[in-house]
Amino acid sequence: MRDEDKLYLRYYLSQICLFIGLLGLKWEGLMFTTLGDILLIFVALTLVYPPLAGIIPRKHFPIFTTIMISVVILDFAINWRNLLEPLLRMVFWVIGYRTVFYRTSRESQQVILLALFLIMFTGVVSISISYALELLIFTPLAMLHLFTVTVLKPKNIQILSNSVWKRFRSFQFIKSCLGNLDWRTSGLFLTLYVSLVVITAVTFMALPRMQVRNIFPSLQFPGTAKSGFSENFELGDVNSIILDDSVAFRVNVENRNALPAIPYWRMLVMDHYEDGAFTHLNRYANRINNPTLFTAWHHMMPISIPRVTRENESDWTYYMEGSVSRYLPVAGNFRTLELNALHSLTVDNVLGTLKIRTTPSKLLTYKTYRSIAAPPFNNRAFDAVIRELDFQHLLPEDSSKIDQLNYPQSTLSLVLSEEDLNYLNELVGEIKSQQTLSSPAAFSEAILRYLSDHHDYSLNTGNSSRSSSRDPVVSWLRSKSDGHCEYFAAGYLLLARAGGLPCRVVTGFAGGDWSGGSTTFTVRNRHAHAWCEYFHPEFGWQAIDPTPPDRLSWLEEEFADADFALQSRWLGFFDNIKVLYYQSVINFDADSQFDFFRDAGTQSSTLFRKLQKWFSGGEEEDNSTITTGKNNQKVMLGVIVILGIAGLILAIWSTMRYIGNSTNRKSAKTQRVRNRARKLLRQPRKGVALPKNLNDALLKISYDRQSRWPEPNQVFKEISNFK
């Protein structure tokens, strides 16, 4: 290989590594600054046209260095509270510094190191599978780079000379690389790569898992929650999430039967509505100690959880993607919640929500033990309960005093204009007049019937234009037009509250898909949904979905084009890989390690026992089904197979040995004689020279053909006599 090509190859390998590092950062949205974007573009350009790398003459090094150090120090001084971003910017500066000048071998290695830093940074901050992929691509490139440094060293070339780079011709370079490709070296390199990956995997499995002490702050950038999954959102915000088909979270359940056909993943409760905007009012929640929907607590440290589960209860592991919400989706009740990382968790027993301090920007993993899914919503479940329902008298005349009410009476509040309020009251009167309503459930059902009779489901609601004087939901109720889940939920909320039934809106996800044949349930953003809960005096809060059941069929039609189906198939495939990555890498804790080695031990002992039984003729097996003759045949077959394999190995070994001997080495014995002769040649003799004939004899034995040797034993004997 030409010296220039060795130089180009080294440059290209380091530059590709850098490109991968920057691309991964960009992919995960962790650039934080346009400097990174500029760098990514510049590195891409230098890959196409390498002479760009020498855009600045090396003599300007000191100026560039001074500017860089000043900017970095200033950056750290300004952003000293959050050191992570200035650190990343500093790395960008250093990369820029190394990219705009030609690089020596050592500088190239620094670039590789910087690329590795970027990849690790991406991995730690995003916990994405892209980290593993990047590492898999980066590894052979970095290996090859180091390989070229140690094996292919340019001899007579001025590395930093511009003229070398101006001579670069991509075609010639590729031709030279391909021309020097040796299958033996390639095979060796491939073996090294595979070995590295295997040893990495084994080491990763075998490294003891223990937590010394959490003194390093978690590398966490605050993410941005989806608009529909924050404490305040307006009509249409949840609907906008539906158009996003990316994965929101995955749940690994031990038993596929544990989930209903359409599970409702409850995340956020909105108990206040005003002028088309929903709000989550925390202040109510602290006033009353209502019966809890579930009991939950979290653990900072992994602890041993009793694995005794009742029927229908199982342990579920959630993998929530970054930047979805800080509220954790759950589909029912559970006994214990365990977060995988250090987070501040707030459990709201009144609203039944779980939230962490900030919206995570990276994957959040948590596990619910002894989980059981909420039963499917049955809006007629409480028909048998006959009870007078009237909360209206509890409402204060002055709406500003609603805050002073206790929960759940406070959820009766309606902040509407008088005209809208009158219209709602008329509507409620109409609903009530149509039938005898003897229970909250009956009233709830009547509202549902009214909504489904007058409105159809559609993502494209015809009531998008908002009038300044009227409430948008009341306008929607008047218009009888189509609407999406938020309109139905808000419409139900207004009618229920107007009728004296405490009600609140819940947002989260409804539905999801099983990933292939696995036990992983994937919920995408398009499953985002809003529904309601009304308060039953005897049974507490009851969930109800006012959206017509044709929502799902409507969504299926909407997303049923061929491309999407194909995409879904691929997405499903990648989802499975992702879940596998999360299970085997990200969540591989001490318990998993223990289980892994225990299972491996059990499997191997079982296999050994099976083999033992098989070769002993299956004595312990059912003799009624296996005859002695068959057993003997099995034994014979086993012996023949083993002998065959042994023979094959022997044949391969002999062939290899024959090939090896066909050159100039007859046997190990010959080599031993040669070694002895060489040793005697090197042996110092305190100034006494060996006679020339013996010296020549030794030289012949050491290096000449065996056929020309003198008798070695005789020579060795003479030398020993000479001593």
Next chain:
Amino acid sequence: MIRKWLKKVPTILTKSGWMLVLMTFLTGTAAYQSSNNVLLLALSFFMSAVIINGLVSWQNFIKLAWKPFDHSKFRAKEEGSLRATIINNKKMVQALGLQVVFSVKHKGHTEPDHLPSDIFGVPRLGEKLITVEWTPARRGLYEIQLERIDSLYPFGFIGKSYFIREKKKVVVWPELLNQSQLPEASRSLGDQLHQTQDRRFISSFDQHDLREYRPGDSIRHIHWKKTAQQRNPVVRQPIPGQQPGMKIVFDFQSAHFSNLTELDRFCSEIATWVNHHFTRDRGFMIALHNGEPIQLLTESDFETVMDQLAVIETQFDALAANWIDHGFRVVKPDWNLSTATLLNPTT
């Protein structure tokens, strides 16, 4: 045994290796502090890189052998070469990223200079001749050692060396100067040589003594007939003063030299003068101080003179007086011919 092996094949971490160890340590600390599996994966990656590097590096040296090295003739300020042959006896894989290191040490120096070769590979069941160029700084007796085979293969984290330590003593001839650099007196002495007989027509040892063979004597000087008669090797030795052509003795008395550079310069001047006239086939005989006179007839004679010039030191004793009696002209470092400075006439 392990200690012996370690002495023979030491393994050291390179700068990159130390960097990797440091990164491994830091990543490991961070990984265990935070129980972060991403960092644990990185830690495993670094550890396996170290393991793979160690294993492959070890494998690279298995079944490597070498032949005794040889070399060209060396002259000060002129490039010569050292040659070593490395043999790879591995059946399956080549040995890569190897580097042969020679060390050269002047007799008067304590620290050797190291001469690394280019990086090379040896194919499986093959051998490779490695040449290392060396330009000696000054004349003299050097100890050259095929010191070791180094390798940073495969990733450069570990530097591994296999010590061979095969030594040879090598004579480096004095530097050849340009004719213009020679003193005027030397040129006038050379002019007188033009009148002498052509060395090719001088029968060697027309007048000679016989003596016993001594190791280092040229095979051409053996008197075969006498050897056969005496059943012992006998060589011919010219009788000083009885050979044709000019006869010169060079004075190396220490009083003439204030430092080593002057001595080297004088040696170089003699070497240049001798080389110039020998290649022009002039017949002459020279002696270095009180050494044995040599009639320069053959290449072998020429080499003997050069070898002597390479190692000669300043002499404390004065030049013997009988050189003049034998018709020798005495040449001092300033190349002025003199016969009056013989302080210690000998019989």
